[in-house]
Amino acid sequence: MNAQTAITEGHADTPKGNYLTNGSTLASWLLTKDHKRIAIMYLISVSVFFMMGGLYAATIRLELLTPASDLVETATYNKVFTQHGILMIFFFLIPSIPAILGNFLLPLMIGAKDLALPRINLLSLYIYWLGGGLTLFALMQGGVDTGWTFYTPYSTTFSNSFVMFVGLGIFINGFSSILTGLNFIVTIHTMRAPGMTWFRMPLFVWAHYATSLVMILGTPVVAITVLLLAIERATHVGIFDPSIGGDPILFQHMFWFYSHPAVYIMILPGMGVISELISNFSRKKVFGYEFIAFSSIAIAVFGFLVWGHHMFVSGQSIYAGMVFSFLTMVVAVPSAIKMFNWTATLYKGSISFDTPMLYAIGFMGLFLIGGLTGLFLGAIGLTVHLTDTYFVVAHFHYVMVGGQVIAYLGGIHYWWPKMTGRMYSEFWGKISAMLVFVGFNLTFFPQFILGYQGMPRRYAAYPEELQVLNIFSTAGASVLGIGLIMPAIYLTHSLIFGKKAGDNPWMHPGLEWRTSSPPPTENFDVMPVVTWEAYEFGEESGLDLEGAKRRDAAGVA
Amino acid sequence: MADTHNEHDHEHMNIPKYIGIFMILVVGTIATYYAATVDMDRFFPGANTLVALLIAFTKMTFVMLFFMHVYWSKRLIWLAAVGSFFWLAIMFAYTMQDYLTRGSGTFSG
Structure with a gap:
């Protein structure tokens, strides 16, 4: 079967229905095994957690508008920044791209009918709800004040907040992550369509493969660490508390063995999204496909070797610090490979500045700053000055918000027409993308300076001479907040009032664009046979641009 | 199968x-x-x-x-099992490089 035939046969001119119309009862959603419906339920759930985490962020920025601790008490402030971190990291940043975009797109991109383990996929959602529900319950009961890192011995011995409940929530939620990663690996190994070789897979899939490895290898360790913390807290067995024979630095080793790679669980899927956006909106084959693919694996592997750079001033051995510092510099190499290759892809590309591409370009600039400032913090001497200052906060947010959140937004905008069958307003999309970019920089760039000037993180009060930059930061957070609320409005609006998207509104060659929008429950009416390379815009891909335009015109009409 | x-x-x-x-x-x-x-x-x-x-x-x-x-x-499963052990070894080895060198050598003071 040649490429053109495969595409024509894989495409339904008159789709029988789609995954959204295949049952409308609550049970049809709650008991579904369709990866697309599960992804939509994740989208709603994760968005709720994102909004809650955002409210805590707004409280932090409002408190820091003035030097005195006048909006909330200092003890409450401890809880506010802790809960901001816990909700954002464990319930938004980690699951967002894999559980929403990965769940929805991975089978479509490799030509599969579903994930390999659909019931496990639904189970992972239920586990996420259970873990999230327990955590929310604990927050409503009074919350937790340990910081999202749960450092011992404060968390085991001194804190009188709801450490056990929140720890249990995170412990349970970890299994959701493990099951999702397991499902992706099995699916990629066993469910690829005929002709979809490893090196024809979209880089989004490679990124999710690497992410899944980290999820499976790292998440059990944090689960065990939190469990040990709970055991010590409940039974006073000496594990981490030095007063009863434990070692608090052991907690940090175990915690960061997972939690540093967790940064890559958050950012690697984002990098996968950016690879798709850069290549497709440049209408050009990605530069150095194999290097980008293997750099994802390299990041996943090297990411496990650098955790000690979070512990330079903890009392860790100086020799261990030197080894971790060196390895931290090494992990910058595969990230740089991606940046250089994306830039080379743009060169002489036919670039269009649609909303997703604005996010992708924004990502490149912001992640560059986030990555390079990471080298400052990885340098064992300089970091003594910068540890626990706002420099760390700024660096982390440049990677996580400037990287992951921007990539997530870019991905949501890019695949929204496929997920819903509707187009959103490009005008408002572009306005929102620019507000997010400007607001983000205004919020977090001043924090580099504040940190370098010595403003510590996790304090509700600060010296008066630091107020101007804090006002900039809070003002920026307002702009960022508006920029983030806007997509929630115009994307929801598009569900009813948006024009029909057509099957391939961007005219891109990926398999996900070769089925109807929204896709049928089985994803493809006929099993696709892949005869073209990834990001192939030439005739070899069988991309029937004229036909697609005709179908879209008919669909819109 | x-x-x-x-x-x-x-x-x-x-x-x-x-x-x-x-x-x-x-x-x-x-x-x-x-x-x-x-x-x-x-x-x-x-x-x-x-x-x-x-x-x-x-x-x-x-x-x-x-x-x-x-x-x-099959071999892929073996690879996964051995790989998991290797990762466990990474955690043990890099944690022990801290414990075994703590408070000794040039920087001990």
């Missing part, structure tokens, strides 16, 4: 063999208890911990090979 795989496993394992493996695990548990009551640290510091870990490692190997059927699995 999956059915064939299960049938293949059943050829190798049966109830008496499962009970045999279980008994090995019980013996290992008892050995762990008694090893903890003997002061082996007089030979070298940490000897008790080392013995406890060796017994635990042996028990874990039996569980993986026979209860989890890795022994009869």
Whole structure:
């Protein structure tokens, strides 16, 4: 079967229905095994957690508008920044791209009918709800004040907040992550369509493969660490508390063995999204496909070797610090490979500045700053000055918000027409993308300076001479907040009032664009046979641009 | 395919063999208890911990090979199992490089 035939046969001119119309009862959603419906339920759930985490962020920025601790008490402030971190990291940043975009797109991109383990996929959602529900319950009961890192011995011995409940929530939620990663690996190994070789897979899939490895290898360790913390807290067995024979630095080793790679669980899927956006909106084959693919694996592997750079001033051995510092510099190499290759892809590309591409370009600039400032913090001497200052906060947010959140937004905008069958307003999309970019920089760039000037993180009060930059930061957070609320409005609006998207509104060659929008429950009416390379815009891909335009015109009409 | 795989496993394992493996695990548990009551640290510091870990490692190997059927699995499964051990070794090794060099050498003061 040649490429053109495969595409024509894989495409339904008159789709029988789609995954959204295949049952409308609550049970049809709650008991579904369709990866697309599960992804939509994740989208709603994760968005709720994102909004809650955002409210805590707004409280932090409002408190820091003035030097005195006048909006909330200092003890409450401890809880506010802790809960901001816990909700954002464990319930938004980690699951967002894999559980929403990965769940929805991975089978479509490799030509599969579903994930390999659909019931496990639904189970992972239920586990996420259970873990999230327990955590929310604990927050409503009074919350937790340990910081999202749960450092011992404060968390085991001194804190009188709801450490056990929140720890249990995170412990349970970890299994959701493990099951999702397991499902992706099995699916990629066993469910690829005929002709979809490893090196024809979209880089989004490679990124999710690497992410899944980290999820499976790292998440059990944090689960065990939190469990040990709970055991010590409940039974006073000496594990981490030095007063009863434990070692608090052991907690940090175990915690960061997972939690540093967790940064890559958050950012690697984002990098996968950016690879798709850069290549497709440049209408050009990605530069150095194999290097980008293997750099994802390299990041996943090297990411496990650098955790000690979070512990330079903890009392860790100086020799261990030197080894971790060196390895931290090494992990910058595969990230740089991606940046250089994306830039080379743009060169002489036919670039269009649609909303997703604005996010992708924004990502490149912001992640560059986030990555390079990471080298400052990885340098064992300089970091003594910068540890626990706002420099760390700024660096982390440049990677996580400037990287992951921007990539997530870019991905949501890019695949929204496929997920819903509707187009959103490009005008408002572009306005929102620019507000997010400007607001983000205004919020977090001043924090580099504040940190370098010595403003510590996790304090509700600060010296008066630091107020101007804090006002900039809070003002920026307002702009960022508006920029983030806007997509929630115009994307929801598009569900009813948006024009029909057509099957391939961007005219891109990926398999996900070769089925109807929204896709049928089985994803493809006929099993696709892949005869073209990834990001192939030439005739070899069988991309029937004229036909697609005709179908879209008919669909819109 | 999956059915064939299960049938293949059943050829190798049966109830008496499962009970045999279980008994090995019980013996290992008892050995762990008694090893903890003997002061082996007089030979070298940490000897008790080392013995406890060796017994635990042996028990874990039996569980993986026979209860989890890795022994009869294809190479990809072996790779996953060995890779997991390698990752565990990374965590142990890099944590121990901290403990074993703490407070010693040029920077000890």
